[in-house]
Amino acid sequence: MPASQPVTFHDGLEATVEPIDEDQDSDLTLFQRARNEVEPGKTPGGQRTIYFTDERPRFTVKIANNTEYDFVEGSSVSWYIAIGDGMPEPVYQGEIDIEIPSGESREYEFGGELLAFEGHGVIGLNAGGHSGKGNSVKRELHSGSSRNYSPAYSFSVWDRDHYRVIHERPKEMQRTAMIITFVVAVIGMLQLMFTAPFSPF
Known part of the structure; x- marks a missing residue:
C-alpha cells in the first residue's frame, strides 16, 4: 500500500507529493496493451498502490510557503526516487526550481524515469538552508543532500x-x-x- 506524509523543509515551508494519474499505456501498440493487461491496485482515493518496472511515473509536489520570506528565483528543492529495502539509496535525483511568495503555494512536476527495479519505492524530498541580503525577506532556498532526504510518498514496484x-x-x-x-x-x-x-x- 502507498503511504504519504508532508515534508517540512523549515518551519512554515511544507511539501506534499501526489502521483500524476496518467495513462501509462497511451503510446503502446494493441499487442503491448494486451500483454500489459494487469491493472494494478488502487487506494479508495484512486491512487496507484503498484507501479511496474516498465513504467515512467510522474509526480506533483505541492509546496506551501507559510514563512515570512519570499523564496525568489534561484531557489530549489531536491527530489529523489529510491527503490530497495528500508531507507534505500536514490536511483534517480534532480532539482526543482521554485519561486514562492510568502503565504502562497505552488505545484511542480517531476519524475518520468524508468523504475527498472523491483522493490519498495520511495519519493524523497530535501532542501538546505536559505540565504539573503541582511534582513531582506527575499531569500534563496538551497537544494539539499541525498544523505538525509525525507520520505514523502511510497509504493511497490513489480515486474509484470x-x-x-x-x-x-x-x-x-x-x-x-x-x-x-x-x-x-x-x-x-x-x-x-x-x-x-x-x-x-
Whole structure:
C-alpha cells in the first residue's frame, strides 16, 4: 500500500507529493496493451498502490510557503526516487526550481524515469538552508543532500510477469476451480434426473 506524509523543509515551508494519474499505456501498440493487461491496485482515493518496472511515473509536489520570506528565483528543492529495502539509496535525483511568495503555494512536476527495479519505492524530498541580503525577506532556498532526504510518498514496484505469477495466477486458478465445481454439480444433478425411475404419480 502507498503511504504519504508532508515534508517540512523549515518551519512554515511544507511539501506534499501526489502521483500524476496518467495513462501509462497511451503510446503502446494493441499487442503491448494486451500483454500489459494487469491493472494494478488502487487506494479508495484512486491512487496507484503498484507501479511496474516498465513504467515512467510522474509526480506533483505541492509546496506551501507559510514563512515570512519570499523564496525568489534561484531557489530549489531536491527530489529523489529510491527503490530497495528500508531507507534505500536514490536511483534517480534532480532539482526543482521554485519561486514562492510568502503565504502562497505552488505545484511542480517531476519524475518520468524508468523504475527498472523491483522493490519498495520511495519519493524523497530535501532542501538546505536559505540565504539573503541582511534582513531582506527575499531569500534563496538551497537544494539539499541525498544523505538525509525525507520520505514523502511510497509504493511497490513489480515486474509484470512476476506480479502475474504471485497475484493474478492464484486468482485465475481459484476462478477455474469454482467453475469446475459448478459444472460437476450441474452434471451430477442432470445424471440424477435422467437415471431416477420415472413415476407418473
